[in-house]
Amino acid sequence: MILLFTDFGLTGPYTGQMKAVLAQQAPGIPVIDLFADAPAFDPQLSAYLLAAYAPAFPVGSVFLCVVDPGVGTDRRPVMVEADGRWFVGPDNGLFALLARRATSLNAWTIDWIPDRLSASFHGRDLFAPVAANLATGQPVERSLLPSAAIDRPGWPDELSRIVYVDVYGNAMTGMRAATVPPDAVLTAGGTRIGRARTFGDVRPGEALWYGNSNGLAEIAVNQGRADRALGLTVGEAVSVGP
Amino acid sequence: MILLFTDFGLTGPYTGQMKAVLAQQAPGIPVIDLFADAPAFDPQLSAYLLAAYAPAFPVGSVFLCVVDPGVGTDRRPVMVEADGRWFVGPDNGLFALLARRATSLNAWTIDWIPDRLSASFHGRDLFAPVAANLATGQPVERSLLPSAAIDRPGWPDELSRIVYVDVYGNAMTGMRAATVPPDAVLTAGGTRIGRARTFGDVRPGEALWYGNSNGLAEIAVNQGRADRALGLTVGEAVSVGP
Amino acid sequence: MILLFTDFGLTGPYTGQMKAVLAQQAPGIPVIDLFADAPAFDPQLSAYLLAAYAPAFPVGSVFLCVVDPGVGTDRRPVMVEADGRWFVGPDNGLFALLARRATSLNAWTIDWIPDRLSASFHGRDLFAPVAANLATGQPVERSLLPSAAIDRPGWPDELSRIVYVDVYGNAMTGMRAATVPPDAVLTAGGTRIGRARTFGDVRPGEALWYGNSNGLAEIAVNQGRADRALGLTVGEAVSVGP
Known part of the structure; x- marks a missing residue:
């Protein structure tokens, strides 16, 4: 199961274009809109929302998360495995709270770069293909990160x-x-x-x-x-x- | 085929959380949003809308219907079979008109209680698992109701x-x-x-x-x-x- | 893959009713919302948007396109094959730009008339069944059109x-x-x-x-x-x- 957590809205082309990538690269895997209206442009607020909703989904679920005001800048693309669930998205704090609350945690920076990477739509070009690979058990070029790299120490627990x-x-x-x-x-x-x-x-x-x-x-x-x-x-x- | 008829909206987590239950418990069954913006908090208006739209769907379709201002109170959870189509939801009049217009009708109260039943989200915790069972031909713990129990005699035909x-x-x-x-x-x-x-x-x-x-x-x-x-x-x- | 391009919105019954037809007549084919909020009632603006977004999808994709202010009048229903992608919808200019920019192009008027054709919802009754046939390789009753019939000569390239x-x-x-x-x-x-x-x-x-x-x-x-x-x-x- 792949869960979408974005601030893209459901109208317009963005969610559909990501789903088209998933339908091609992870055929037969259910894709479900969890939040299409996560707090816009705000990775911190989004982080607390995602941490509350993600643990209810089955182990092995893949969360494709794009609240990414810094798209096109040098913020790192990451993937996180927290208590058996997978998270893909920008390293801007979005995964800080679920990582902090996890019992088991692994984090990687994504080294794979797609042949075609637009400046403004990494959700479609980079994160969706990686989520498809995770959901289908394919490898992703990656480098281990210290788990602490995902946290944002200044953010409160609540x-x-x-x-x-x-x-x-x-x-x-x-x-x-x-x-x-x-x-x-x-x-x-x-x-x-x-x-x-x-x-x-x-x-x-x-x-x-x-x-x-x-x-x-x-x-x-x-x-x-x-x-x-x-x-x-x-x-x-x-x-x-x- | 499972049709969703709710006042949940499509953004936010509610429709997605129900779909995740259906994807796990009724894998491979298409799930389609019929109305996500049924008349909010209003089972009566919703009842006339549902009765107009449901008969066009194939026999065997399952309708997961949640317009449920009384969630958490003692209103009864029910399932209805009307002319070969199945309806699951709260017994608040939502199924009154389609029941009245049906040629063949059976109604039951749902006796099954999930291990985890939140006070505010029976769509996810109770009705979605029952809809999944109906769509996959699994049994549901239930008690037959007199068909008249589903009707609301004071409501007009039109x-x-x-x-x-x-x-x-x-x-x-x-x-x-x-x-x-x-x-x-x-x-x-x-x-x-x-x-x-x-x-x-x-x-x-x-x-x-x-x-x-x-x-x-x-x-x-x-x-x-x-x-x-x-x-x-x-x-x-x-x-x-x- | 079937892509929906409409001005129907996602709430309300229209998109869901089309998806129900597709689920029955093209089972197992992914159906993806590309635009549900194409420029309302405006085939010309929609034509430039569709022409920009369609070519990124795989060859063989079927686009079910309904921006159709003239539904119920005598505008022709058409299907277009442009560079290996298929398009179904009203002949009101919606396909003019993608046709003009295509390297290979074929266009047909749809001769098939469904048993039940409502005056106001050809998306469900006519275009969705045709899209399902195209996606599953079934024949559609049709007559070849001169390719130029699809163009709107007065509309600029940009x-x-x-x-x-x-x-x-x-x-x-x-x-x-x-x-x-x-x-x-x-x-x-x-x-x-x-x-x-x-x-x-x-x-x-x-x-x-x-x-x-x-x-x-x-x-x-x-x-x-x-x-x-x-x-x-x-x-x-x-x-x-x-």
Whole structure:
């Protein structure tokens, strides 16, 4: 299984062009859109989102990850094996959190250079062929990296910012709910928000936070859109207090 | 063939996470997005839309349907077999109209409970595995329901409201065109609208209603967007008169 | 491989209904969304976009193309073989540019008429079954056309208009970058724009034009959205000067 994690959107040609490469070079392997709207141009926010969602997929899954504002510059292309799952993409911090949380970890810089490498679309020209090789068990020219090279030491274990707003207007933070004290109050957009187990535990229009289905602390409004009701946008700070 | 009918959107992780379950548990079965933007949080409007679109698919198709504002509450998970097609989802009226219109009908409550059932994502944890089992001919723990349990007796046979606005701004009603007198005038957003066979039968900018390619009465504007031109939104009432 | 090129969007039922036809009639053939947001209702702008993106796909690929404001009128359904790739859709100019640029070209009108042909959805009822036949090597009832019938003689070789705005706000023109003098200045939305190799060659917030990964001249703003910063929309004229 190959999972796509990008900020490409689903319309336009970019996701389709990558899928065409995968259909040719990894025929018969399912290709699934995980996030096509990862935090745009922001490898750090994306890193916390990817680390929360990737572990639920089966061992052997290959994640083709392109949030790559530095495409065409000298940032390194990398591949990472973390607890049996594979990740391919730019070395800009995107894999820092899942690497830090992994029990077993190997990281390589990709040495292979395709015959045709456009300046602006390494997702299609470089990363997709490498993902296809990983998914089909073909070798990739590579050099081992020290695992620490993938980490970003200055980034916290839990990011107290909003990393994603979903289709319903719920706002995911970069904090794992299990690390937040159950009686903690989150403050976002100037509103103090208590924890609840389900939406129905608060009044209509009232905000709550809870552990979402992938373990992140998420802010919602019962029968409403948290993003609009509380004025929340991706990247915004969330504070945790008593 | 498995058809997805949800209000999840295509971006974000929800549709992809369901597809990953299907790829693992029903390998090789095509999975197709039918509607990812069914009327949000509204099982009734969704029920008329699903009933109009489902019968065109081949017998044996499995519809994985999640418009589920009550997720996590005690609404029953159900599976329905209607004229040889299968439907899986919450028992909130979503299947009421297609059940009522079916020649042969069986309905069950789903007794199987997955080992891991999140409070907020039964589409991934419960309904997708059941759909995979149906598509691959595996058994599902279940209890027969009286067919009438699936119906919602108070809901009319034809719903005189707008149930969907498409990408071109055309507004579908919940009425089957064949049940509306050919010379009837529809009134929506304060505008009186006559029937025409094709867009070209009215002047540019003028509104018309017609039977769409799946049999619903649909309101459009020649060379324009009916939603903007007439101020129409999903849920709005449409009246039928001489 | 079947590539979809439409203005249908990805939400709503239209793309899914076409994919269901393809899954039944061309089982096992990958179906990939290339553009679901081609220039709406505009076969001319779409023609330059399609001609730029199609040649990168493998010989034998089938393109199912529906930008079809004249659906239901007497415009001819056609199929075109250009340099070993196949194209199916309405004869409204959509294939004019790729036909003109092809080394080998054959064109036919489609004589086959499906048993069920709705007035408003030939993509599902007519073009998808034909594409499935082409992808699986089945015959299609057809009549040879003179190749010139596909062309639109009045349309220029390079279109100095914006044909697409991508998810990042970059604006593609209908001109192949290789045909524009390297020192040419483009003017769009009242702004004069010089060529650069990469975004980093200009200051943040400054506009540039460059040859994109499929060879079109594209206008962008370093660390910004060209569409908003320069007020650009699809269809707008771009002038080329010294």
